[in-house]
Each structure stands twice: as structure tokens, then as C-alpha cells.
Amino acid sequence: MAVQYSIQSGYAILYDQHIKVQWSKFVWERCSIPKHRYILWLALHQKLRTKEQLSKYFPAMDTVCLLCGDHKEDITHLFFQCTYSKICLVKMKEWIGCRVQTEHYQALLQWISKAKHLSKLRKGFFIAVVSALVYHIWRVRNDVLWSSKIWYVNHIIEVIKRELKLRFIVSVYKGKRNRDKEWIQKL
Ligand SMILES: [Zn+2]
Numbered sequence: 001m002a003v004q005y006s007i008q009s010g011y012a013i014l015y016d017q018h019i020k021v022q023w024s025k026f027v028w029e030r031c032s033i034p035k036h037r038y039i040l041w042l043a044l045h046q047k048l049r050t051k052e053q054l055s056k057y058f059p060a061m062d063t064v065c066l067l068c069g070d071h072k073e074d075i076t077h078l079f080f081q082c083t084y085s086k087i088c089l090v091k092m093k094e095w096i097g098c099r100v101q102t103e104h105y106q107a108l109l110q111w112i113s114k115a116k117h118l119s120k121l122r123k124g125f126f127i128a129v130v131s132a133l134v135y136h137i138w139r140v141r142n143d144v145l146w147s148s149k150i151w152y153v154n155h156i157i158e159v160i161k162r163e164l165k166l167r168f169i170v171s172v173y174k175g176k177r178n179r180d181k182e183w184i185q186k187l
Helices: 007-027 034-044 075-081 083-096 105-114 120-147 153-172 179-186
Strands: none
Touching: 034 120, 075 083, 075 105, 075 120, 083 120, 083 153, 105 120, 120 153, 120 179, 153 179
């Protein structure tokens, strides 16, 4: 069956394809830890079951963010407009020396992939940092939901740093020596 073409629909198709290419690049970045990549993939495809998503099926359900208690919980808010996740992002950006201002996870990924001053290796590491943040913030959110406990930001930051350095040193660039590898080892 043919679909009637219009400039708007053509643009929508092209735009969608463009975004999909970009997304796959982020999600399959090998610096990232597989379980982090999986949650990032869900977030990028709007498939994380946030309260805002669930309220479409259960209209009576409250949609207040579990982390700050102050805004509607949707993916854009969780990554990284929420007070809790914003602090995590600031701390991780300080750690890797990333000065970009955006607090939107997709804009952040786009910026990293296009940054001309970053080597391929550093881009991969930066993307791994964003993936780790998305994974851990989602995990913290679920802990609040199911166990009514919230982790201190510093605890989350330390866990992410440890995980990423281990991933990088042990699995990803074993055997290669260069300036970027030394930079990551010194973090
Ligand atoms: Zn919040």
C-alpha cells in the first residue's frame, strides 16, 4: 500500500533515520558497559517505564518525580533536569573536564559525537560516562520506588568512576599506550 508523500512526512522520515544512525553509534560504543548501554538504548527509544509513560495507561497514577518530588517524572526530566541527576552530571563533567552546558541527555550525546577537539577514544569514554549516569540514575530511581531508599550522590559518583576505569583498563584498551589512555588512568 502506498503512502501519500508530503514534504512534512518526507522530512520526518529523513529526520527519524538520521536520529537512528546517531543513536546506534552511541549505544554500541564499546567503552560503555553492556548493561549501561541497554538502559541508554531504552531511554533513547522512549521505552523506559517512567511515571509519565505509565500514566497514559493508568490516568489516576501520580507522576511526581521520585528523586526530587518536585516535577513530572519523564525521561527528559530524569536525564538530567532533575536536581538529583543534575548534581550527578555536574560532578561527572568536572571529573572528565567536559564544559558543555546542556542538561539534555540527547543533546549531550550529540555534542560529544560532534566535538572536534575530542579524540575517538575520549569520545567513547565520554559516551560511556553518559551511559553510566543514565543507568545509575534509573537504578537509584527504582530503589526509591521499591525500597524507599535513596543513595547519596557521592556514592553513585564513586561507583561510576570505579566501574568505568576498570572497564577501560581491563577490557577496552588493554595493551595500547597513548596520551588518552594515560589521561583516563590518571582520572
Ligand atoms: Zn526530579
